[in-house]
Amino acid sequence: MAKVLKEEDLIKNGKRCDGRGFEDLRPIIVKAGVLKQASGSAYVEWGRNKVYAAVYGPHEVFPKHMTNNYKALINARYIMAPFSGLDDHSRSGPNRRSIEISKVAKHVFENVVLTNLFPKTMIDVHMEVMQSDGGTRVASITAASVALADAGIPMRDLVCGVSVGKVAGELLLDLDKYEDNLGGSDVPMIFAPRNGDLLLYQMDGMLSKDEVERAYDMALGACKKIRVLQENALKEKYKEVFEKIKGGENGNNQGSY
Numbered sequence: 001m002a003k004v005l006k007e008e009d010l011i012k013n014g015k016r017c018d019g020r021g022f023e024d025l026r027p028i029i030v031k032a033g034v035l036k037q038a039s040g041s042a043y044v045e046w047g048r049n050k051v052y053a054a055v056y057g058p059h060e061v062f063p064k065h066m067t068n069n070y071k072a073l074i075n076a077r078y079i080m081a082p083f084s085g086l087d088d089h090s091r092s093g094p095n096r097r098s099i100e101i102s103k104v105a106k107h108v109f110e111n112v113v114l115t116n117l118f119p120k121t122m123i124d125v126h127m128e129v130m131q132s133d134g135g136t137r138v139a140s141i142t143a144a145s146v147a148l149a150d151a152g153i154p155m156r157d158l159v160c161g162v163s164v165g166k167v168a169g170e171l172l173l174d175l176d177k178y179e180d181n182l183g184g185s186d187v188p189m190i191f192a193p194r195n196g197d198l199l200l201y202q203m204d205g206m207l208s209k210d211e212v213e214r215a216y217d218m219a220l221g222a223c224k225k226i227r228v229l230q231e232n233a234l235k236e237k238y239k240e241v242f243e244k245i246k247g248g249e250n251g252n253n254q255g256s257y
Contacts (some may be wrong), residue, residue, distance in 0.1 A: 007182045011168045016179070023173045025162070025222055030143070030233040032150045040151025042233065044143035047176060048133035053143035055151040058121035072118035076106040078127045078140055085132040085177075101137045108141055108190050108199045114154040123153060134177035135163050138188050141200075146230050150237065159199060160226040161190035164215035171211060173218050189219040193227045196220060 010017055020026070026047030035041035038054035045051075061067040078101040079094065109125060125148065127140035138161035145159045165175045167183035180186050185205025191198055198216075207215060 007168050007184070010179055010182060011170060016172065018176065020174075022170055023218055023222075025174045025225065026176065028226065028229055030146060030229045032146050032233040032237040038147070038151070040147045040149065040153070042143045042146035042150060044139050044146075046135065046139040046142075047174075048131060049129070049136055049139045050131040051136065051139045051143045052128045052130065053140065053147040054126045054128075055123065055144070055147045055153065056126075057123040057151075058118040058153075059124075061120065061122045066122075067120050070119050071115035072113070072120075073122045074106050074109045074113060074115065074125065075122055076102050076109060076125045076127070076144070078102045078105055078129075078137070080129040080132060080136065084129050101140070104137070104200055104202070105141050105144065108159060109144070109148070111197075111199055112145075112155045112157055112159055112192060113148065114156070117154060123148075132177070134175050134180040135188070138162055138190065141190055142226060142230070146233055149230075149234055157192035157194045157197075158227055158230045159190055159192050160223050160230060161188060161200065162219050162222045162226065163188040164219050166205065166207060166211065171214055171218065173222055187215055187219075189216070189223075191220055191223040193220070193223045 029045040031043045034043045035054050040055040042053045125144050127144050129136045142160040163175050165183045165186040167179050187203045190200035
């Protein structure tokens with residue numbers, strides 16, 4: 001019979017269950033342009049989380065009565081595939097959690113996308129969690145930001161996020177599923193790292209004033225590292241495009257991209 005984990009089991013000899021230090025991120029892979037039919041797309045593998053994001057638009061608003069004459073509308077949709085996890089969060093169809101995360105993602109992107117450049121249009125941002133292991137909202141928004149950039153949507157900055165929580169009396173960066181479920185608090189944060197703008201701050205549990213400040217610093221420092229991965233994913237995608245164009249020119253435009 002499998003042992004039932006308790007909060008005190010998550011930290012042993014100054015290390016977490018997976019061997020990470022208190023301020024270590026899980027391994028993160030970011031790829032841009034992974035879906036051919038979307039205007040822009042991205043894939044993020046964050047620990048055992050696997051998330052796809054796709055952007056469509058700007059396009060005509062539907063239903064038409066929602067049209068804004070001065071800016072584009074952001075339509076964000078977060079959903080977890082039924083097979084993504086073993087809890088109620090991943091049951092088929094929208095639920096209260098997916099609706100909530102969709103709304104907070106919409107608010108995040110409304111603060112960075114230059115919507116005034118695309119009046120009378122709508123931009124659809126889809127985030128699909130294929131496998132979950134804690135921290136799916138920050139992983140999804142991180143992926144969606146890359147997808148928006150891949151679609152050529154002008155933004156003030158790439159946005160990304162990470163969670164910080166308190167487990168067995170210690171502040172931990174980037175909680176996995178067990179740390180999230182068994183720990184005493186969870187604080188997901190989304191930043192625009194270039195200026196340090198905080199775009200999302202949600203707290204589940206209690207932290208002291210000093211812990212709030214420390215958590216903020218931990219998250220912002222981690223997001224600056226994540227932003228580098230986002231930039232590299234976009235550079236890699238467009239490096240391949242440039243090489244195909246260059247190859248076509250060298251071959252008298254035969255087979256150009």
